Ligand SMILES: Nc1ncnc2c1ncn2[C@@H]1O[C@H](COP(=O)(O)OP(=O)(O)OP(=O)(O)O)[C@@H](O)[C@H]1O
Ligand SMILES: O=P(O)(O)O[C@H]1[C@H](O)[C@H](O)[C@H](OP(=O)(O)O)[C@@H](OP(=O)(O)O)[C@@H]1O
């Protein structure tokens with residue numbers, strides 16, 4: 001059995017998106033064995049694994065309310081804690097924090113301090129846990145949020161996590177249903193810059209995005225939309241078509257993206273993530289609006305080669321660190337709970 005065995009644990013949607021057979025063939029030519037992990041079977045008998053690449057966000061979110069998903073997660077965590085040399089891409093605690101927009105927006109907000117020289121910021125936002133309208137309105141006022149506001153669910157993954165709304169007035173805040181975040185909307189000319197990170201590499205891809213709106217507040221009905229209607233490569237709707245032509249803004253500089261990705265890698269401790277950046281049409285400030293776990297990497301033809309390169313660097317590091325345990329067979333002392 002190859003010492004360089006890599007397990008893949010993907011959601012059905014992700015499995016349809018990634019041609020794992022083609023990736024396994026590429027890996028085989030580099031003496032890396034790719035194995036699909038069946039989460040509903042004991043991992044011990046499917047292992048050993050030097051690395052496990054996974055997107056368990058579905059399971060983690062469902063485990064909150066579904067015992068079968070909790071069982072799958074326990075099965076996975078049981079294997080991980082008894083195989084400390086198996087490297088996860090990415091670690092479960094790091095992934096879990098990005099499932100919560102309260103946590104990920106705190107990270108984006110803190111990044112402003114270390115990226116100030118690069119004129120990289122993130123919009124003012126509020127964590128909403130109350131349905132008391134007067135409290136929400138006071139907080140919007142006191143925290144200096146500016147209308148329009150974009151309202152997003154606290155949970156950042158799963159079926160309802162992409163349903164959002166644009167709120168234009170204080171009265172419209174009655175449609176902000178907790179737990180959610182309110183984030184100042186930043187006019188950016190309907191162009192989104194998706195930064196896809198794969199280990200030491202990153203790739204920036206332009207995407208359609210929400211159009212500009214006049215600064216508020218003003219009486220206008222709340223607009224409800226799904227983010228997957230506005231920022232996919234083929235997205236084209238009344239929400240993404242500019243009402244008036246604006247001069248195209250220069251894209252974020254390569255150096256600024258290098259600085260952003262370096263800070264995010266250090267902060268998150270992750271290898272597979274995406275960050276959404278827009279350019280403020282008034283200040284030309286680079287504005288971080290979202291961080292994603294293991295995104296789709298659509299528009300990144302180098303994804304497979306970059307992923308393999310990162311996996312090989314992890315395997316080489318393991319072989320340097322623990323030569324005999326690259327592909328651990330004997331479980332070691334259990335690790336602290338995740
Ligand atoms: N503060 C903001 N200012 C302006 N536009 C925004 C802002 N936040 C989000 N948007 C717009 O809404 C879209 C979806 O927002 P966001 O990326 O947070 O949602 P999401 O569901 O996490 O998206 P995905 O998971 O597909 O990246 C963005 O691509 C952008 O077009
Ligand atoms: O267009 P992208 O690659 O950004 O689309 C991603 C999206 O950003 C989110 O990361 C989705 O993940 P969830 O939030 O978990 O739904 C990705 O869905 P996935 O099922 O492919 O992981 C989109 O690809």
Ligand SMILES: [Mg+2]
Nearest residue numbers: 276290291292
């Ligand atoms: Mg996004």
